[in-house]
Amino acid sequence: MSGTAIQEVPSSIQSLTKLIQLELYNCTKLKHIPTGICKLKSLSLQDCSELEAFPEILETMEFLESLLLIGTAIKELPPSIEHLDGLQHLNMFNCKNLEMLPSSICNLTSLQSLGLSSCSRLDKLPDNLGNLKSLKFLAVGGSAISQLPSSITCLENLERLYLKNCNLMEIPEYIGCLSSLKELVLGGNKFESLPKSIKHLSKLEYLSIRECNMLRSLTELPVALKRLEAINCKQLCQALPDASEFKLCIHSKCHKDLKNHQLDQFDIYLLGSEIPEWFTYQRPGSCVNIPVLRQTLSSMSNGLLVSQALCIETISDDVCNA
Numbered sequence: 625m626s627g628t629a630i631q632e633v634p635s636s637i638q639s640l641t642k643l644i645q646l647e648l649y650n651c652t653k654l655k656h657i658p659t660g661i662c663k664l665k666s667l668s669l670q671d672c673s674e675l676e677a678f679p680e681i682l683e684t685m686e687f688l689e690s691l692l693l694i695g696t697a698i699k700e701l702p703p704s705i706e707h708l709d710g711l712q713h714l715n716m717f718n719c720k721n722l723e724m725l726p727s728s729i730c731n732l733t734s735l736q737s738l739g740l741s742s743c744s745r746l747d748k749l750p751d752n753l754g755n756l757k758s759l760k761f762l763a764v765g766g767s768a769i770s771q772l773p774s775s776i777t778c779l780e781n782l783e784r785l786y787l788k789n790c791n792l793m794e795i796p797e798y799i800g801c802l803s804s805l806k807e808l809v810l811g812g813n814k815f816e817s818l819p820k821s822i823k824h825l826s827k828l829e830y831l832s833i834r835e836c837n838m839l840r841s842l843t844e845l846p847v848a849l850k851r852l853e854a855i856n857c858k859q860l861c862q863a864l865p866d867a868s869e870f871k872l873c874i875h876s877k878c879h880k881d882l883k884n885h886q887l888d889q890f891d892i893y894l895l896g897s898e899i900p901e902w903f904t905y906q907r908p909g910s911c912v913n914i915p916v917l918r919q920t921l922s923s924m925s926n927g928l929l930v931s932q933a934l935c936i937e938t939i940s941d942d943v944c945n946a
Contacts, residue, residue, distance in 0.1 A: 626647050626648060626649035626650055626651065628651055629651075629653050630648070630651050630653065630654055631653045631654060631655055631656070632654070632655065632656045632657075633648070633654070633656070633657045633658055634658070635658040637658065638658065641663060642663075643663070643664060644663065644664055644665045644666070644687075645664065645665060645666045645667075646664055646666070646667050646668070647666075647668045648668060648669050648672060649668055649669075649670045649671060649672075650670070650671045650672070651669075651672050652671070652672065652673050652674060653674055654669070654672040654674060654675055655674050655675060655676070656675075656677075657669070657675070657678075657679055658679065659679040659680055659681070659682050663687045664687060664688050665687055665688060665689050665690070666688075666689065666690040667688060667690070667691050667692070668690075668692040669692060669693055669696055670692045670693070670694040670695055670696075671694065671695040671696075672695075672696050673695060673696065673697055674697060675696045675697055675698060676696075676697045676698060676699060676721070677698060677699070678693070678698055678701055678702060678705070679702070680702045680704045681702065681704040681705060681706075681707040681708060682704070682707075683707065684707050684709055685707055685708050685709065685710070686709045686710040687710055688708050688710060688711055689710055689711060689712045689713065690711075690712065690713045691708070691711060691713070691714050691715070692715050693714075693715065693716045693719060694715055694716065694717045694718055694719070694739075695717070695718045695719065696716075696719055697719075697720075697721050698716070698719055698721065698722060699721045699722060699723055700722065700723060700724050700725075700726070701725060701726055701729060702726070703726045703728045704728075705726060705728060705729050705732070706726075706728040706729065706731040706732060708732060709732075709733075709734065710734055711732050711734060711735055712734050712735060712736045712737070712758075713735075713736060713737045714732075714735060714737070714738050714739070715737070715738075715739035716739060716740055716743060717739045717740070717741050717742055717743075717763075718741070718742040718743070719740075719742075719743050720742070720743070720744055720745065721745060722740075722743045722745060722746050723745045723746060723747075724746070724748065725740075725746070725749065725750055726750070727750045727751070727752055729750065730750050730752045730753055730754075730755040730756055731755065732756065733755075733756070733757060733758060734758055735756050735758060735759055736758050736759060736760045736761065737759070737760060737761035737762075738756070738759060738761070738762050738763070739761075739763045740762075740763060740764045740767055741763045741764060741765040741766050741767070741786065741788075742765070742766040742767070743764075743766075743767045744766065744767065744768060745768060746764070746767045746768055746769060747767070747768035747769060747770070748769060748771075749764070749769060749772065749773050749776075750773070751773050751775060752773075752775055753773050753775050753776055753779070754773070754775030754776060754777065754778025754779055755775070755778070756779060757778070757779075757780070757781065758781060759779050759781060759782055760781055760782060760783045760784065760804075761782075761783065761784045762779070762782060762784070762785050762786070763784075763785075763786035764786065764787060764790060765786045765787060765788035765789055765790065765809065766788065766789045766790070767790060768790075768791075769787075769790050770790065770791050770792060770793065771792075772787075772796060772799070774796070774798055776798070776799075776802070777798045777801040777802070779802060780802075780803060780804060781804050782802050782804055782805055783804050783805060783806045783807065783827075784805075784806065784807040785802065785805060785807070785808050785809070786807075786809040787808075787809060787810055787813065788809050788810070788811045788812050788813075788832070788834075789811070789812035789813070790812075790813060791813065791814060792810070792813040792814065792815055793813075793814050793815060794815045794816075794819075795810065795813075795815055795818060795819050795822075796819065797819045797820070797821045798821070799819060799821065799822065799825075800819060800820075800821025800822055800823070800824040800825060801821075801824075802825060803825075803826065803827070804827060805825050805827060805828055806827050806828060806829050806830065807828075807829065807830045808825070808828060808830070808831050808832070809832045810831070810832060810833050810836065811832045811833060811834035811835050811836060811853070812834065812835045812836065813836055814836075814837075814838050815836065815838060815839065816838050816839060816840050816841075817839065817840065817841055817843065818833075818839075818842060818843050819843070820843050820844070822843060822844075822845065822846065823843065823844040823845060823846055823847075824846075825846045825848075826846060826847070826848060827846075827848055828846040828848055828849055829848055829849060829850045829851065830849075830850065830851045830853075831845070831846075831849060831851070831852050831853070832853040833852075833853065833854050833857060833860075834853050834854065834855045834856060834857070835855065835856045835857070836857050836860075837856070837857065837858050837859065838859065839857050839859060839860050840859050840860065841860070842860070
């Protein structure tokens with residue numbers, strides 16, 4: 625039924641007791657779905673841009689595991705959402721009209737992933753967020769959320785936390801209590817420093833502080849960290865970490881500071897159309913020869929990665945019409 629002009633799902637769908645998956649992707653005229661959704665395991669209403677309300681759940685529904693409301697016009701979820709006992713995945717990415725979440729959503733004890741990125745009007749998470757004991761993934765990037773509830777410390781199974789572009793002025797110390805966290809994305813925020821407690825994230829492997837323009841210094845980082853992405857942190861160049869245990873990803877303007885750090889591996893992002901003068905090997909044309917000693921190759925356990933960058937120049941309409 626995806627992509628059709630359907631405006632309403634008939635209530636008779638409740639009689640389809642063996643229906644377990646319903647996809648209504650991109651039904652842009654859909655405005656209503658019935659309260660009874662049979663024994664569905666998966667319901668997708670992605671990009672149903674006219675759908676403004678999710679129906680009340682009149683009785684416990686233990687079968688529904690995945691609910692995709694991406695790109696809908698829903699303003700709020702009904703408190704009865706808690707009756708979706710078996711729900712594991714809820715994605716409301718890009719729901720621009722979503723303004724609040726009911727506290728009852730935190731009674732979904734089976735919920736493993738909650739996607740709220742680009743919900744630009746959502747400015748608060750429920751205070752009882754910590755009740756989501758099974759939650760492994762939480763994404764609120766691009767929302768209006770400026771503060772995390774302290775109950776987040778109770779999310780002992782949370783592995784991935786995405787807080788990109790949330791206008792966070794500070795990262796709370798209690799974030800260090802997220803003992804299972806493996807990925808933490810903090811890019812595009814306005815904090816000046818990271819909390820000291822971040823070193824206690826013993827399982828953290830990936831940390832992104834990309835485009836945190838106010839960040840001035842880095843505290844001690846977790847020992848398990850494998851990749852630090854610090855691109856366009858304009859005030860951070862003089863405070864790069866001295867470590868060799870992880871891969872550092874930085875902006876080209878910070879290259880001089882790398883001389884003071886013993887890093888086994890790092891990426892540098894170059895903006896512009898010219899090879900920097902500080903590159904040792906360069907020449908005109910499309911070919912560059914880089915001599916590599918045989919013993920160097922034999923010691924490279926991961927091999928040698930060779931890549932290329934392509935520059936595509938656009939042609940104006942005037943040229944095309946000539």
